[in-house]
Amino acid sequence: MATSKDIMEALADYKEQCNNNKRLRRMQRDWSKLLHFIASDTGDKFTMEVKNGEIIRNEAGARGVPDVIVTATSEDMCDMFWGDLNPAQKYLDGKILVKATPEDVQRIDAITMIIWPEG
């Protein structure tokens, strides 16, 4: 089970990977969303704010009204942010739940695919 601190560290790395990836920034340039991540086993919640493809804030707790809600176990969430897990696989297996439009679901998966293409 990953702690809230583990997930915040993973999110910090994820933010750096995303914001430093020019290809991703270009592709997501018109994508501005508020995302909530919920760890199903610990109940921890996290908020990520994306503006024009740039992650501008990560914080513990659920803030604001989200466009996207992702629910996964704390371990899967941590692995996903470190790029050690293929979210599409888990999503198709029903282990990661996403509440969002189909376009947003695809955009979230695209982030992982672009920053860790070998996954």
Place this chain on the structure above:
Amino acid sequence: MTELKKVLKLRTVVSASAGLAMATSVYLAGLQIALIVVGELAWISILVAGALCLLSAMCFSELVSLYPTAAGIKLYIQHAFNEKAAIAIGMFYVIAGASIVGAESYLLSSVMIETVGIHVSLLADRFFWMAIFIVLVAYINYRGVSITGWVQDFMTYIMFAFLLFVSIYTLATHDVDLGPALHSPDFTLGKVLTAAGLGIFLFVGFEWVTPLAEETEDYRMVGKGMILAVLLLAITYSLFVVAMYVGLTDAQRHSGTTIPHILFGRNLFGPIGGVIFIFMSLLASLTSFNSGVLNFSRFGYAMARANILPRVFSKLHPDYATPWVMILGLTIFSIGLCAFTLFTGQYMFIITMAAALECFIYVVISLCLIRLRKKFPDQERSYRVPFGKLIPVVNIVVFSGLMLGIFADTTRDAMGKVLFKNYWVAVAMAGFALVMTAYALVIVPRLQQAAQQRASTRKRRRPGQS
């Protein structure tokens, strides 16, 4: 529970579900149903088909409440049986279902030729119109332009309102004598059920709305939306098919026309009636094509990302973030299907196959429901089909029967000439199912092995994990 900024309303779930089922090909299928039974009593077969689809909608509703995800049907089968079965059946259902585009584009080309005439030759003009709509919809999807819920609602409800208005107007201004129809030798239980089998085609696609569960606050809304959509479709089609039948002349009914709705519109309101129906056809076909390309390209992308399809299909456009390889693949597949339909002229083969495919998937879904209740009796379900196993069992028996009935029948044209024996539909479906099974058993393990090899060469990034 946290709420989403934008959530779908029930009216949008209903319009999406019903909108997927409403296409140009339903007019021709409706006339076929009317010609199988006595036209004035076609509503009985349509209501029977609608009632049966309603039972399936209830089964889908319970499964959506159990797995509220876009992975939908793959997940139900995977949890009920196993992953290989889920891949084989899921791909069989999706790809065979996509073949409807062949019939739909053929009929739409008839509408366009009727509208603008022939410029080069019938064959060339047909192919041009068939291809141009597919390319147009593919381009819209390639650019990532999406139809908003409000536009979807507006278009679908306008179509419903129009069909209901035309039906009620026709039935009020034409004589519909049920007496002779009830005593006709064509009004038999066998014919009513045969027509009901084809009637399933009128509802094809209502269940493709299950991925919308991710955009709703309450998963039960998807189930409710599907049930309302089926009810709305059943009532509208029942009225419209009878109205169209009585609104056509006997010669028109038996002329083998592919555009009965346009002839009906002209009979009713003159040239303007024809123009309105042409517009409705375009609207219905384009929204159906668009939903098809959107859903299939996203489904294909997710399958490629999960190493079930080759990785190339997961490529995204660098500017529009759309799965352009998948869209391109779908476009080529669709144009190939158009060419096949064009050269064989067997659009009824595809319509018959689609009806049988729906029956097949309803049987599969009912089996999944029974098995998942046994495997996970305590898993939370916000909706449960009432009366225990009765409804899924009835579904299995009835839809298996309908499917076998379709295969045992013979498809004829309006003049009664045999087009094909329907067992060829069964042969084509069985052949394709075999190919999909071989793909799931042979190709998918190789794709997954290659993915594992790639992953094993990569060091885990998470600190403290080897």
